Amino acid sequence: MGTMVAELVMTAGVVEISETRDVPIPALRALYDTAAWARDRTSAQLRTLLHRSDVFLTAWDGDVLVGSARVLTDFTVRALICDVVVDPAYQGEGIGRTLVEAVETHPALRDVEQLCLFTTKKRDFYAHLGWEEHPVQGMVKSRR
Numbered sequence: 001m002g003t004m005v006a007e008l009v010m011t012a013g014v015v016e017i018s019e020t021r022d023v024p025i026p027a028l029r030a031l032y033d034t035a036a037w038a039r040d041r042t043s044a045q046l047r048t049l050l051h052r053s054d055v056f057l058t059a060w061d062g063d064v065l066v067g068s069a070r071v072l073t074d075f076t077v078r079a080l081i082c083d084v085v086v087d088p089a090y091q092g093e094g095i096g097r098t099l100v101e102a103v104e105t106h107p108a109l110r111d112v113e114q115l116c117l118f119t120t121k122k123r124d125f126y127a128h129l130g131w132e133e134h135p136v137q138g139m140v141k142s143r144r
């Protein structure tokens with residue numbers, strides 16, 4: 001986890017959003033396996049993205065990991081939100097909204113000029129949360 005993070009607890013019903021709880025790799029794997037693009041990541045990749053993301057938020061129903069979102073950022077100009085995932089059994093309960101809003105209101109990200117993300121199928125979800133379509137197509141170089 002990044003160094004500029006403060007403890008952060010929000011709730012969506014009984015679900016608690018945390019930045020400090022230990023995340024077992026098998027639980028993260030099970031969650032990511034529910035999202036097509038995050039499947040097939042190795043345990044080494046999961047450990048690395050867990051520890052090297054600047055902000056890593058998790059949603060918990062008791063001890064069950066039910067959602068996550070993470071952020072890569074310079075803490076001033078740009079922040080890229082990645083891997084917003086809610087366990088299908090817990091979707092539609094406000095957890096996805098709470099995760100995104102926890103990023104938007106995160107104290108360490110308050111001064112960041114622009115939040116951005118990639119999404120193929122969930123544009124309507126983000127539009128519903130007040131996000132705008134970016135007018136310019138970005139470019140990427142995929143290496144896997």
Ligand SMILES: CC(C)(COP(=O)(O)OP(=O)(O)OC[C@H]1O[C@@H](n2cnc3c(N)ncnc32)[C@H](O)[C@@H]1OP(=O)(O)O)[C@@H](O)C(=O)NCCC(=O)NCCS
Pocket residue numbers: 035083084085086087090091092093094095096097098117118119120121122124125126128
């Ligand atoms: C997209 C996702 C994160 C949404 O999480 P969720 O917990 O089901 O969403 P919420 O219950 O917090 O919904 C918040 C609001 O968005 C709306 N919403 C949810 N999914 C939506 C969709 N696909 N299109 C439009 N609106 C949507 C809800 O109706 C709700 O509205 P309200 O707050 O005004 O009542 C979740 O469905 C998911 O993990 N999907 C699979 C992985 C994925 O595609 N992630 C996005 C990657 S970029």
